Amino acid sequence: MSYTNIPKPTESELEILHVLWEHGPSSVRFVNDKLNEEREIGYTTTLKLMQIMADKGLALRNTESRTHIYKAAVSEADTQKRLLQKFVDTAFRGSAVKLVMQALGNHQASPKELDEIKALIEKMESEDDDQ
Amino acid sequence: MSYTNIPKPTESELEILHVLWEHGPSSVRFVNDKLNEEREIGYTTTLKLMQIMADKGLALRNTESRTHIYKAAVSEADTQKRLLQKFVDTAFRGSAVKLVMQALGNHQASPKELDEIKALIEKMESEDDDQ
């Protein structure tokens, strides 16, 4: 099977992407070891997932050496943006603000982080004023 | 099959919950009509989903009349909280702040909404000061 446009990563694929994003191009062995720091998962399971990801276009692989090296083919920011878009639609019926309020209410953020968010809001507001 | 603790709703189940949350207790016919305003879906498909939801504990049904009436057994806020928790973990590796920044950056929020968020942040900051 082959894909014309890259699909959203599944949950397991996301776990793998996080390893690739954090550590750069990696072998299946390396990724599997990282995943096993979080949960138990067989080597061939990881292998299969990464092969599927290459097939889907989520990852690229270098097959020059016997040990294939995979790297992420999608960026973290873009992927999070896509996933967030979908999530806002399905869980919050499109209301990003409701999601933001929930997220701020339920999770603790440091004073510094809160200030960052406030700064972003103020920046957005000043940009609106310009129009 | 029966469930001891209520599972997370799937995407289709969420669509149905949204109808129940918005319109209150409803028949399968009513829900199916609402869903069909968004996309094509067969009546027995909706029926089956709602029966499963009742089985899972996501919905309650009143079977007194021939036309069963279903109502949500989980609240919108609680459900969104649960889904958000999971989503932050999988897509943003637990960083709610990153999610908030993305959400604010990608979706337009009205000045009024931005002010609400700012107010919430300030309230949180003042609460922190008290400690």
Add this chain to the structure above:
DNA sequence: TTGCTTTTACGAAGAGCTTCGTATATAATT
């Protein structure tokens, strides 16, 4: 060289979700 380890390839099982066809019962219509 012979055997052990590592790696990829392949296929398939099992689970969950979505979808709908068919059967059956009940109500409404003519």
Add this chain to the structure above:
DNA sequence: AATTATATACGAAGCTCTTCGTAAAAGCAA
């Protein structure tokens, strides 16, 4: 009463995702 419409119940197919067993190839060690 006979027909038509509406409702629930049941089962199963098709899809995706996850998981892993097994086989084959390539490299390493005794």
